[in-house]
Amino acid sequence: MERTLVIADASPLIGLASAGAFDLLRRLFGQITVTAVVRDEVCAGGSRRGAAEMRAAIDAGWILVEPISVEDPPIGRADRGEASVLALARDREEWSLLLMDDSTGRAHARSSGIAVMGVVGILLTAKREGLVAKVGPLLHRLRDGGFRLSDRVLDAALAEAGEADREL
Numbered sequence: 001m002e003r004t005l006v007i008a009d010a011s012p013l014i015g016l017a018s019a020g021a022f023d024l025l026r027r028l029f030g031q032i033t034v035t036a037v038v039r040d041e042v043c044a045g046g047s048r049r050g051a052a053e054m055r056a057a058i059d060a061g062w063i064l065v066e067p068i069s070v071e072d073p074p075i076g077r078a079d080r081g082e083a084s085v086l087a088l089a090r091d092r093e094e095w096s097l098l099l100m101d102d103s104t105g106r107a108h109a110r111s112s113g114i115a116v117m118g119v120v121g122i123l124l125t126a127k128r129e130g131l132v133a134k135v136g137p138l139l140h141r142l143r144d145g146g147f148r149l150s151d152r153v154l155d156a157a158l159a160e161a162g163e164a165d166r167e168l
């Protein structure tokens with residue numbers, strides 16, 4: 001049986017923390033891996049959304065930190081965190097799922113044969129698995145917390161979840 005390595009970039013971690021749904025990562029995937037660069041990005045300053053959740057998850061052992069780092073991002077406008085998780089996913093022999101929202105990074109991952117899921121996909125998967133009753137309130141919390149989520153993506157996600165009313 002193949003082992004799935006779930007690797008997360010900062011955006012889904014920060015977004016899920018903003019929505020009050022950080023623990024969905026543990027409940028869906030059991031264990032996830034971040035790079036030291038991503039850990040440092042999320043925990044920068046200690047008060048950023050997701051920082052406390054990240055530290056607690058690392059202490060509890062369900063988020064593992066890999067020391068991989070990259071000096072120069074290998075793709076267009078990717079930051080060091082995105083570049084580091086892409087490098088980690090490419091370097092591992094296990095089948096990997098990359099949790100990432102950046103469109104350039106996602107396209108690069110897909111072209112390298114790496115499966116990708118963003119925060120909206122995580123929430124929809126959680127609903128399908130019965131871990132949340134509704135995704136609408138979580139999507140609205142994401143937006144209220146500053147997460148960029150277009151009306152088109154919001155409407156599509158609500159429709160897929162069977163929650164067609166954007167004003168939930």
